[in-house]
Amino acid sequence: MIDDGGDARLVRAGRLLAECWWRFRFGNGTEEIADHLAEAERLYDSFTDQTPGDVESAATVAIGRSTVAAFALRLCVDVEHGLNGGWDWDHEGPPLGEMEEWDEDGVSAAAAERAVRVARAALDADPDDPLVPLQLGQALAWIGDRDGAVAAYAEALRRDPWDGAAGECLGMLDVDPPKPPPADPVSRRRYGFAALRVEDRVTNSEWFEQRRLYGSLAAARADADAAVRDDEGLERELLEHTLRLELEVRLPGRPVTTYDLISRVPDHPDVGPFAIDWSGVPVDEPLEPPLPPGRVLRMDGMPCFYAATAPAP
Numbered sequence: 001m002i003d004d005g006g007d008a009r010l011v012r013a014g015r016l017l018a019e020c021w022w023r024f025r026f027g028n029g030t031e032e033i034a035d036h037l038a039e040a041e042r043l044y045d046s047f048t049d050q051t052p053g054d055v056e057s058a059a060t061v062a063i064g065r066s067t068v069a070a071f072a073l074r075l076c077v078d079v080e081h082g083l084n085g086g087w088d089w090d091h092e093g094p095p096l097g098e099m100e101e102w103d104e105d106g107v108s109a110a111a112a113e114r115a116v117r118v119a120r121a122a123l124d125a126d127p128d129d130p131l132v133p134l135q136l137g138q139a140l141a142w143i144g145d146r147d148g149a150v151a152a153y154a155e156a157l158r159r160d161p162w163d164g165a166a167g168e169c170l171g172m173l174d175v176d177p178p179k180p181p182p183a184d185p186v187s188r189r190r191y192g193f194a195a196l197r198v199e200d201r202v203t204n205s206e207w208f209e210q211r212r213l214y215g216s217l218a219a220a221r222a223d224a225d226a227a228v229r230d231d232e233g234l235e236r237e238l239l240e241h242t243l244r245l246e247l248e249v250r251l252p253g254r255p256v257t258t259y260d261l262i263s264r265v266p267d268h269p270d271v272g273p274f275a276i277d278w279s280g281v282p283v284d285e286p287l288e289p290p291l292p293p294g295r296v297l298r299m300d301g302m303p304c305f306y307a308a309t310a311p312a313p
Contacts, residue, residue, distance in 0.1 A: 006047050010060050010294025011306055013043040017064065017296060018210075018305035020071050025090070025208075030079045037068050037075070044068070056292040062122035063132060063296050067303070069118040070135040073111040073142070081107050089138065090302070092168045097144035108142070115139035123155075128189055130156035130163050131298035137169055150175055164301050187250040189297075192287030194220035195304065198227065199244035207244070211304035213297060215290035217283045219307060220247060224261050224276060231272035239265060239274065251287065 016036045023029045044061045077083045077094075083102040087094055099108055119136035126132070137152030150173055156166035157177060167177035194214040199207040214220040224245060234242060245261040264277045291297075297304045 006050070006057065007293040009043045009047045010057065010064070010292075012294075013040040013047075013064055014294045014296055014306045016040040016043075017067050017071065017303075021303055021305075022210075024071070024074060024078070030075070033071065033075050033079070037072055040064065041068050059122075059125035060292050060295045062125040063129075064294065066115075066119045066122040066125075066132050066135055067296055069111075069115040070139065073108065073115040073139060076108045076111040077103075077142070083108060091165050092172060093134075093138035093165070094142045095172055096141050096146055096149070099142050100144055112139050112143045116143070119152075126295075126297075128159055129297050130160040130166060131296060131303060133159065134163070134166055134169070134298065137166070141169070141173070146173055149173060160298070162300075163298070185255045187252055187254060187256050189250060190252055191289055191291040191295075192251045193291035194287065195248040195250060195299065196220050196223055197244070197246040197248065201242050209302070211299060211302065213291060213295070213304050213306045215293060215306075216287060217249065217281075217285060221276075221278065221281075221283050223307070228261075228265055228272070228274040228276055231274060234272040234274075236265070236267060236270050236272070236274065239272070247281070249282075249285075249287075252289075 016039055020033045020036050023033055044064050047057070048061060074089050078089075081103070083098070085095070085098060085102060087098075099106075099112060103109070116136065116139045119132050119139060122132045123136065133152045133156040137149045137156065140149040140152060150170065153166050153170045153173070153175075156163055157170070160166070161178070161180040162183070167180075170177045194217050196212040196214065197209065198212065199209045202208050212220075212223060214223070224247060227243065227245060228239070231239060231243065240262050243262065247259040247261055249257040249259075259281055261276050265274045266277060291306070294306050296306070
């Protein structure tokens, strides 16, 4: 349940960060990122000033602020000053000491120092999630702190041994990442939550993927229903070629359950809007303890945002 005050502000801030991530990915509307980051920062400040909050809310704010700072560094390097030598923040991060090589005037120094400081403050906010240590490692690599970056990337891999970007980042520092263990079907998270994996076709060969996080299955169901209901006029036989939709139910210490929702859309009617058959899906099952509202996580090599819907590509 999201209240109308503090929790709503945290969710709104997370949605702004999701919007920024989408704009970075597609290079579309990047001129709006700075304003989105500033608004997210104001929402976190307002929450801290006006809402006493609890430990989990404070952790959500800390992780959100680290993401704001990481995105601000990315904005400075990639968009505002064109200092990126060709690497990808989402998959590998900066080579060691790129600031010294590309930023002779030091225009990114303040953003990098802030990204390091804020990430260090948030490092223990969610000890199961690799997002913040990865952000810390990338900022440290940018400024040339190899030992610090190696330690941060290693911590990200300790939290998620299957995070390919963290392993790639270690490799760029001439450190062989440990071989990941066999895939673990059990949720390693402390929270119960639903994750809606949404893939929209961008071109004939490219899909845009995002993960939306929910503290209840009812909220995930409403969003999934809206996704197929919006395909008005689309032929049913083309639906799976346009949209992929999977629901993951994650409960602490239990195997992750995945439902292919497109396969649950009946063959008739032949043309949208469509509806999902939810029979057999435990939509009334409580997700305990629920994921804190507004929490940003990193799963399967990408940041995931709480009930955040990105614009259509």
